[in-house]
Amino acid sequence: MTAETTILLSLLIPALGAVGIAVSSRWPNVRESVTLVTAGLLMINVWSLIPGIMDGGRPFVSLFEFLPGVAIAFRVEPLGMLFAALASGLWIVNSIYSIGYMRGNKEKHQTRFYICFAIALSAAMGIAFADNLLTLFLFYEILTLSTYPLVSHKGDQPTVRSARTYIGILLGTSIGLLLPAILWTLSAAGTLTFTEGGILAGKLSGPEVGLLLGLFAFGVGKAALMPVHKWLPAAMVAPTPVSALLHAVAVVKAGVFSITKIIVYIFGIDFLDAEPSAAWLPLVAAFTVVAASIVALRQTNLKRLLAYSTISQLSYIVLAAAVLKPLSEIGAAIHMVTHAFGKITLFFAAGAIYVASKKTELHQLHGIAHRMPWTMAAFTIGALSMIGVPPTAGFVSKWYILGGALEAQNYVAIFTLVASTALNAAYFLPIIYRAWVAPERPLPESSPYRNHGEAPWPMVVALTTTAALTLIFFIYNQPVLDLEAQLVGRNP
């Protein structure tokens, strides 16, 4: 099988999986098996591309001309490879978790849920492998639309209202800002293809560069730069598996991935570095990192806290990418992985707590670690990774980002990293302390969840796996480093 076929299969497998899920909707066990098999096949398929990419191959496939001069085309490069490998790998874990969550919670419309999930993954693959901005935009919008039914899953009034915020901001920014940015790029550069070294150098100058960068940075609303971040807390009304895979990994990573890719392959690092009007991006990213952390401090709901933490962590990646040094670009790429591992663990834990005990607020979590030791152990590892404490994955990426920031002598970035580490500690450590040390406040006699234990086993397996990954990545991360070194290696 050639790499070209593999690329197309990456898009087709989840899409066909969605059909399979629809067909088998009457038999839940078959349906869930279809999901798992699809996820497994997708992962094998996507991961089979990795060796070729490591050897410097850049498989390319062009489907057909979509609009004059722009084709629907895919090319695998290190950054996209990493994103696709990450999303496809975590989909398996998340599927196992979803089955436990959806059944444990007796959710309705489970078929719709799994179908939309599969379509979202297909769109994520399209984003990862997109060879030009238009292809990326196409799948970006499919991802937005396919996740809408997931966010509005519950269907009651508050949920629908939040889902409206979600779709409104994501569609609004993409149509209102990203689309003109793409057209502007096309008219300035004459192409939309992601090219090493960028395509805009010499085509634009002065304030135009900063303006275009702004259209891109805020147009990619999924990256949740302030002030277009509101959709992410709103999306927390979704079932937790959605928050875990989509709003900690696939959707938000698609956002920062797009921004990183635009910075590296559309603008080009050197071009942006030489252009003073683009210097605002690190500042906005830094502001978002700090401000979102401060907002997170004030949250009382666990999932909303995690959402603001995600906003803050996403801007780490944007900040790292915007520092425009090779080391920090690698740091940005790695942070996508480490944050994914850590945050999905945290969300898994939050969902497990909800299914087992229906607890959602921080003040309810006193002493919960004694009832759910596995879950809270995983939560602790995830939280430490967010803060960046060794031996967790978060330390590795922060190390590289800091290295890049020092190289660039970007004191804003350095200060932001230090400050936000402190803030992260300030909002995660109290939770861990309460859960493990503080005495439990028992639920009333009447509550059916009074004597809850761990959540259903698939959920525990899933969150343990991701927590383990968080630890393992600290020790064994060389392949990812090698892969991402290529991102900047050819681009001195």
Next chain:
Amino acid sequence: MSEILGLFNYWVFVLLMVIGFYAVIAKPNLIKKLLGLSIFQAAVFLLFISMGKVDGGTAPIIQNGNWDAVFSNPLPQVLILTAIVVGISTLALGLAIVVRIKEAYGTIEEIDAIASGEATQLQQDSGESKQ
């Protein structure tokens, strides 16, 4: 003076057109609106016929093998024959609709106000049913 009198037909055209147009816009009665429309169209017929007239021209029929006579332009007359048919059809259809409106509403005056009043009524009804 001949400027004005020589263009007599066109002055009538303008006058008829304005009268017809005024009736269409200002008259609340539907039949009067249609009458206005007919006058408006008739004005345009006059315009076309006038422009086909050649000074001293006769009807464009070859009589007694005389090919040299000055003829009026027959084409506008043919066109207007068609336009008259169109106009009559429009009038007939319009009147038919007025008959139906009379059957449905019982009046042909100020029908817009009644119809939009109906719409407000509907909205109020639904507003009440909501509560």
Next chain:
Amino acid sequence: MSLASQLPALQVAVPMLTAPLVALLRDSHLSWAAAFAASAMSFVLAIAITGQVIGGETLVYHMGGWAPPFGISLYIDELSALLLLIITGAATLTLLAGRGSLEEQVGEARMPLFLAAWLLTLAGLAGIVVSGDAFNIFVFMEISSLATYILVSGGPQRRALTAVFKYLITGTVGATFYLIGVGMVYMMTGTLNIADMEVRLAEVSDRNVVYVAAGFITIGLALKAAIFPLHAWMPNAYTFAPHIVTAFIAACSTKVSLYVLLRLDFFVFQKNLVDHELQFAYLLMPLAVIGILYGSIAAIFEQNLKRILAFSSVAQIGYILLGASLISVAGFTAAVLHFFNHALAKTALFLAVACLGLQFAKMRLEDLRGVGRSMPWTLAAFAGAGLSLIGVPGTAGFVSKWALIGAAMEKGAPGAALVALILFSSLLAVVYVWRIVEVTWFGHGGEQAKAAGGGPITEAPLWILTMTWVAVLANFWFGFDSSLPMQLASSSAEEFLRHQP
């Protein structure tokens, strides 16, 4: 003469000659079958004609073999072919889908006569498009308009009558204005043939008459095309017409008037008016801009599903006009593309409305709360077509929006303002489409009590649903493969702007 060379005449003759036959058939089913056969035949003819003209070929056909200046000529270029595809395609698809809906709303007894009017509308619209003669255009315009009035007045509510009366008055005034303009041009040039008009107008010394003629023609056609602020007849006509009729006329009737407007303005007047582009652009561009904003905002505040879509049409006509008023090849291409893509989206949307209409007497949003739960396929089709209306990538609407924004970007600073406007109104479209999506899928209450028969609400019959989905999938198909409309649009833009330096 081979049959292939007779296609332009057949395009009009087939539906027109079938119409009396259909009227004579007393049986509802038989008459429907005959009407459908004629529509489908027209569609096939349109495809054949498109095949003939697509390389840049122009078909000129002399009726009865009489060459101009004495005979009447038919003239088909690529833009005409594209419109023929839209008209006949929409007529065929909606007729195929809509038998059940028409029988319910119009009644079986009236069907033969109603379908005869349907075919006359089709013949008239096709006639306008193939005609190369300004007066013939008037005649066909009146044929199609008179037949359309009959179609609209078939609506089940009595307000259909007042709506159609307004439509009749406005339409007749518009057509008469057009006739005055054509008369003036004839007075100066002595010809009614559009191609000859262009040449001979150049020799006319009195420019004032040309201006007045252009003014009358523009205003008359703007009335018929429902260009803001002359759109007042349209929302009610669309709302109270039978649903299937709305699906048909929303796809093509205003567009055909716009087509005539563009043809005369660019073919006849462009070369012959000093600063034509300024007059054209300065008059029409502000109207287009205000129309886009007004239509979108009015759509947001409307409570009736069909009125929302009607006001959205006001905005979409604004898009077409905006593209044309840029007076550039890119802009004109975008306008022509939007002819096609908007017709696709609106047909699909109104077909979905027709599906709903089989279950609901009225189309108020509050009655439709939560209907997505009982009619998921219908509402999914509606949402899909709605995405095309918004212009989400992968749908036909995106293609024309892309082209339009690209064309506006060529215009420097004012162009940037237009880009902002287009994007802003796209966001307004998100709002009014999403409002419907939300109410129909997630609303509560209302859906059970208001069912037409009083029974529980069920999914629309398979047949109409299939046809609706055909229309929706066409939106996606042409969203990914836009080569056919793109080719027709760009080469007709080249042709129309050939006098542009």
